[in-house]
Amino acid sequence: MVIKKKYPTFPKGGVHPTAFKDYTANLPVENLPHPHRVCLFLKQHVGAACRVSIPKRKDREPDEALLLGRNPGRIYQKLVTKKDRVRAGDMIGTQDRGLGATLHASICGFVQGVADGLHPMMGKSPAIVITHDPEETPAQYTREDWYSLPRQTLLDRIRLAGIVGLGGAGFPAHAKLDVSPEITLDTLILNGAECEPYLTCDHRIMVENAHEVVEGAKIILRILGIQDCFIGIEANKPEAIESLQKVIDDQSDKNRFRISIKSLAVKYPQGSADQIIQSVTGRVRPSGKRSSSIGVMVQNVYTAKTIYDAVVLNKPFYERVITVSGKGIARPANILVPIGAHLSDIVTWLGGATPDLAKIVVGGPMMGYAVSSLDVPITKTTSGILFLTHDEINTEAHGPCIRCGFCLDACPMGLEPNQVGIWVEAGRGAETAPFGLMDDCFECGSCAFVCPAKRPLVQFIRLARIQIREAEKKKEKQK
């Protein structure tokens, strides 16, 4: 008899979808040949959209391109204008005030201007379109020792590289790392759970770029001024655990940074911030507060790798690894794509879709967005594209709630999705605030996953949120 080892996990809720990671888990990352056109959204992150121009001011030299050490002569009032030739890594959008992230050209080519692109989540959104120049000169990046750099330089490099949290939300990394001095953190958690089925891009990063991930973790620890880091990985990725453990064992500065790996139980949503904090440290974030209030910061493993690239190589974040998987694609793959590449380019490279393709999902199957067209570009937070066939998805019509209570057992936040669904169907979604969906629900989809009546509970919750907000606005107006 095999004795199952008990791995730490979060106690409340969670589901066990089939992982389907075998399609791509063992495929090394390959490169997508440069597409003839990319479409870079001005808003791919939490916060304000990028600005395409720098205000010309006498009192201050725009130092951003200089800081990156690239193209020192190319400073325009407008960062780029139509027909400008850009190289991969050139900054084409800036963040000057408030929350935001910078944007870089992802291929070498000519700027065609700003046009509306099809955003996988937000409908139409303005984007910079660049067409490929075949006479490209590949960018060269040289290693630099980061140990001697001051904290502010590290932060600046991260900011100018346009790095956002790659776990899904896309919160600008420099803003998250620049914690105010009043807040005391003690632990960094690198999130390598990758609990979404099908997706293996974080897995491949941990296997192939273990050194960069660990170094990135050290840079983050240095910026935060703390020493303890746990890398939380679901136990179904022994290869990733092994390769990271090897790097950690070989470190020369073990005394300065205490990095260790925590194997976690395989349970969705293990990779959610609240859940992984509880699994790794046992701490629970109070409702309505940030995780920093309990002394923890969570960063994705891939974010750590891009931070390494930005700091050590001075390489902006303009390309990323995504997983292309599902039964509906001729050849599943882990593939390095320039940000802004269209799904159509990727599908063509991978041999096309199969005839029984039914649904294309950008992101994971639990939280990703279904798209209706291949004319959708990759964004900074796209972790995968799934081509799903009819037997992989469920298209059954939903029935009435039979009050089985499965969703209550599945909800990791202890909410009542069943009630929200019933109230929304009764046309009273605005009254569902007491069920806690505004603060706590992060739309992990566990409730809808287990629902035997196949009720679209996440959809009901989103509707309820809209109706609650509308009702609040109305109330304020009446005052």
Added chain:
Amino acid sequence: MTQTDLIVSVSPHIRQTVTTEAIMWTVVASLMPPLILSVHIFGFQTLIITLVSVAACVATEAISQRLLGRPIRIRDGSAVITGLLLAYVIPPGAPFWMPITGAIMSIFVTKILMGGLGFNIFNPALIGRAFLVATYPVAMTTAWLIPIRDAAIFTHMGRNVDAISAATPLYVLKHEGMAALIDKFGPLKTIYRDFFIGLQPGCIGETSALLILMGGIYLIYKHYITWHIPVSVIASIALLTWIFGGDALFTGNPVLAILSGGVMLGAFFMATDYVTSPIQKNGKLIFGFGIGALTVLIRLKGGYPEGICYAILLMNPLTPTLDQWLKPKRFSEGAK
């Protein structure tokens, strides 16, 4: 590739394979063993009563949904369960047409008029039974048959019910006492064994604790129901009967109390009905204890020998209140 036929919907895009239909038909399957036993010990008319009941329930559901302009959802199997449970709480010697009126009451009045599956307050099958007890009191309380270990089909078939009617153990116990029970059904050891297997006079589907237990445990194993309601119902009936059921305190017979009457069927298949029982675990325990307490109260102090049907019906309307009071523990409440 054509792009026009892509499906777009809100996440999650994958679903667990369990469906409402799968749950309902599994419950139907787990209710089959008692039916087979009843045919074996009471004869074929129990099968006829059951088939009439199921057919009447399904037909009532289809017709009423059609008349009210709602989608016809008979395929989900919930009407079949109601039909089975309704038949299971009818005495085996009752006339075969009797479940029809009960089915109309169960499905049309109790379920469809309340809003259909998911919105009924009372357990449909039990309302049907309560209605039949009120309308056909004689048949519902006297048409008991003596179980025959073999060849019941030939012995009971076509005979006048009055000639072979027997009293249920609970009736004997309530009105004649323990001595009479032992006189009629043999020594306690035999009683325990026979009643556990199902060899006792009683309603069609409620006689065998063993077979009901098997079905119930299968449902718990499949995670379709939880242990909370059955255990709290059975435990509270056993406990309260032990305390109050005898001549003096703490002299009642708890084993007899749970093996006789409809306790097992009620605890595993009636009280656990999703729609009419609380959704929270602690609510389920309170609900089960309430059923147990009311059952014992009716059995010991009320006019009927058996009380679980009314006990469940009395607790059903408390379900929304219990759900309102007892909320799941939020994630952040675990914060230290």
